[in-house]
Amino acid sequence: MKLDILAIAAHPDDVELACSGTLIKEINNGKKVGILDLTKGELGSRGNAELRSLEAAESARIMNLSARHQLDFKDGFFETSEESLMSIIEQIRYFQPEVVLANAPSDRHPDHGRASEIVRRACFLSGLVKIETSYNGINQTAHRPKSVFFYIQDRNIGPDFVVDISKEYEHKRLCISAFKSQFYQPNSQEPETPISSKAFWDFIEARARDYGRSIGCEFGEGFICEKGVVGVNRLNDLF
16 A cells, blocks of 8 residues: 555554644645554553554544554563564555654653654665565565654654644544543543643643744644755745
């Protein structure tokens, strides 16, 4: 399956929180978009792996994704290794995305920074023809995404560019809300966590408003460039 954009995340709901508005916008513009979750988020204080997988599937339906796949990396304990790199390379070569979105290089949750680095390396290695892989019994060809961008998560580390998601913000909220086990539910008996309070929803909105204000719109999502430079065809592409 050929995708235009593949968003890769350490945990189910990372993408929804950080860049689902951008993905929704691209899907509405006719792009084929998928998500690859490295873990099932099994160490989360609320819910469990099975429930979070069901919630991820529901979010994928709401977002109208072309594909969503989960690997079996160990939540909290995965490391950069040949085995983990090869697993991601196989997925990149299977989906052949032009653009990959990955976790923030540094964040409150240490899995995010590790996922960011392993995905960055896998995107490069995926383009080396001497690395041989197969998937479902079929030999794969080398493929390197044209661009890798990192979505900003808990820590505001400063975006290189911001995407206007003003029209997509309410749709983004629906995708996040699919993860009922993780976020604010007034009658929940689950343990309280840093993301389970109503105040966290206020934070999500405030962050989106802050990024939107920086580019003159209502809501935005921020990204960091792996290359450090963004190329444009026309000045009108900048506003």
